[in-house]
Amino acid sequence: MARGTVIDLNRLSIEQWDATHLRWPELVHYIQHEDLAVGVIEDERPVPDARYLVVPTASEIAGFLMLIIQPIGPEMDCPILQSSAGIPLLEAKIRAFHVREGYRNHGIGTALQQAVLQTAARCGCYQVRSWSASTRASNYAIKVKLGFAAHPSPRTIRGVVVPGIYWIKRVDGGC
Numbered sequence: 001m002a003r004g005t006v007i008d009l010n011r012l013s014i015e016q017w018d019a020t021h022l023r024w025p026e027l028v029h030y031i032q033h034e035d036l037a038v039g040v041i042e043d044e045r046p047v048p049d050a051r052y053l054v055v056p057t058a059s060e061i062a063g064f065l066m067l068i069i070q071p072i073g074p075e076m077d078c079p080i081l082q083s084s085a086g087i088p089l090l091e092a093k094i095r096a097f098h099v100r101e102g103y104r105n106h107g108i109g110t111a112l113q114q115a116v117l118q119t120a121a122r123c124g125c126y127q128v129r130s131w132s133a134s135t136r137a138s139n140y141a142i143k144v145k146l147g148f149a150a151h152p153s154p155r156t157i158r159g160v161v162v163p164g165i166y167w168i169k170r171v172d173g174g175c
């Protein structure tokens, strides 16, 4: 995108893509180029139970978010959380969230997070959850603005302890 270009959010849309989408290879290229492929795509194919929310322009992808619908618990080596009626509770776990540099600070990231909350509600999720490192100031600003709760928790990534926060929000209308 040319420097100084004004971004009209009303002209951008958030689409859910899968491998049948004509521009799927473009999304794969974006993910690989940003070094986000681990756990986000598998051999250039979608991860099972994942959803890919994409903000395309006519010429490029402005940003995307990948979430996975999963039962609450097993990812953290805990039993599946159930309701009092014995129904397993689901969460939308965000694994990747990225907006291309020239498109940042125009509300695209916020719109993607709001789209996750809507997707999670449609899928009957109890909550949305993610983790990000303490260096992710813009992400933190968005999460606070949208009312996510914060659970500070370091993670060990490739042998290095990284300070960060688990962000969790109850889904309105979820089960």
Ligand SMILES: CC(C)(COP(=O)(O)OP(=O)(O)OC[C@H]1O[C@@H](n2cnc3c(N)ncnc32)[C@H](O)[C@@H]1OP(=O)(O)O)[C@@H](O)C(=O)NCCC(=O)NCCS
Binding pocket: 097, 098, 099, 100, 103, 104, 105, 106, 107, 108, 109, 110, 111, 132, 133, 136, 137, 138, 139, 141, 142, 145
């Ligand atoms: C996080 C990211 C997706 C946000 O995308 P975006 O389109 O710029 O998001 P928005 O424009 O909706 O919101 C950005 C917010 O960050 C705020 N912000 C920007 N720089 C900031 C800084 N240095 N410190 C604090 N807040 C900051 C903006 O003011 C804005 O908040 P506001 O709407 O309340 O004013 C984008 O910055 C990105 O791709 N970063 C690199 C990858 C990343 O950090 N991913 C998330 C964690 S893994």
